[in-house]
Amino acid sequence: MDKEELINDVSQKMKLIRVEYGYTQNRMADVLGLSKKTLVQIEKERTSASWTTVVAVCALFQDSEVLKNLLGDAPLEITETIAHQEIDHPVGKTMGGKVWWTTLREEKGFTLQQNIISQHYRIIDNEFQRWFSTFDENDAAMRFKQLTNK
Structure with missing residues (x-):
């Protein structure tokens, strides 16, 4: 989108x-x-x-x-991601993505998810804090790798 x-x-x-x-x-x-x-x-x-x-x-x-x-569940998150092209810092607590999100990977306290409606990606931690969001799959995968290798 x-x-x-x-x-x-x-x-x-x-x-x-x-x-x-x-x-x-x-x-x-x-x-x-x-x-x-x-x-x-x-x-x-x-x-x-x-x-x-x-x-x-x-x-x-x-x-x-x-x-x-x-x-999906986060219209403002989608708007913010489009406006900034990606978000790469902890931003607000989410509800964890049980309804609108597909979990792609989980590792070392982080979860990579994709929104089933907008198709954008985000990374959240175990406390459902959003760390990163983008529409670019490669950027999401690379940032997930960086976060889980710390």
Whole structure:
């Protein structure tokens, strides 16, 4: 997944997210800092949301079932990984990946996982702290090797 795919996918789900939260178009536009006219254009798929709006949606509505069905359990993690291309430092505790993740390898207290929806990779430790995330399989494998050889 890249930035354009995320923009397209979230743009197509904006109305469903708004309805899920019970927001009017005026309320949703206000929450996202958009004009109602812009929101209507996005909902009618006449235009796509901006990157800034997509980031706001993923941050402000990260518990949305619509977003979770689209991106898995961590919409903000996916957005952050796309924005930075990879994350390579301990960042926040995860839930361990029992639902949205496939475990690829486990060794020396680290687990390499792949998200079943977005297909991005992450490395977590035994306490479910996320250490690394990327969309590049080779980068994930190399960083896993580095972490487990310490």
